[in-house]
Amino acid sequence: VSKDLEEAVASLNSVQFGEEIAKAAALYSERKNIQIFDTYFDKILIQHLxxxxxxYADKDATKLVGMDVDFYNILSVIRGKFWGLQEEQIQDLVVSQTPTAKELLGRMIAAATIKDAFNELSxxxxxxxxPQTENELDAIxxxxxxxxxxxxxxxxxxFTKMFSFATIVGITKLTAFEVRNLAAIAFAVEQKIPTEITMSKLILEEE
Known part of the structure; x- marks a missing residue:
């Protein structure tokens, strides 16, 4: 059992993701933000995904996964700017993308403000x-x-093409959202959070 974070990171140095974990630990030591670990773990997942x-040549499945990659990259850039990271530190969070996406993310990283970074998506x-709100945290x-x-x-x-690989990916995504919804509901019930607030946080099909 590791005695502290440094020892834990050192013990993981030889594993497949050791380098990314070491980067996360170094950045955490500098910024003291636990979300940095979450981001690097997400990076590992997205890289492999x-x-x-x-x-695979299934365009629909590729589109779904592509959205996940875009979601991770864009949010990582925005969060990195919100945390006050240096440009090279934010760049290290990004998962390799197409030249067009790389150029877009580069402009977002170089933007003066978070609002300007979002506007690069226009x-x-x-x-x-x-987002239209001015508050940075609310905008994120x-x-x-x-x-x-x-x-x-x-x-x-x-689900427009049954039994395709895209359907499998879609089912996996929807199941993940369902699990999150159930966890949110359980937490809300335990904490006695009002129903309307709970419902506003769930990922559901809009009527």
Missing amino acids: AGAMKN NTKYKSLI AEFERAFEMAIYQTAIRS
Whole structure:
């Protein structure tokens, strides 16, 4: 059993993800923000997910996974700016993408403010997701929910071609959302959170 974080990181140095874990630990030591670990763990997952999809030609499945990659990259850039990270530190959070996406993310990283970074999406397919609120924390939360709703809707549409690989990916995504919803409901009941607040946080099909 490791005595502290440094010892735990050192013990993981030889594992497959040791380098990313070491980077997360170093950045955490500097910023003292536990979300940095979450972000690097997400990066590991997204890297493998993106790599696995290179072997599949199913356009619908690729679209779903591509949205996950975009979601991770854009949010990582925005969060990195919110945390006050240096440009090279934010760049290290990004999972390799197409030249076009790389250029977009580069502009977002270089933007003077979080609002300016969001506005870089105005000429992309995600322009409708740009938050309008001025408060940075609220804007990030608003964007995150809007993007998750877009992923949810795309997952539902994957059922237009039954028994395709996209359907499998879609079912997996929808199941994950369902688990999150149930966990949120259970927490809300335990904490006696009002129903209307709980419902506003769930990822559900809009009526």
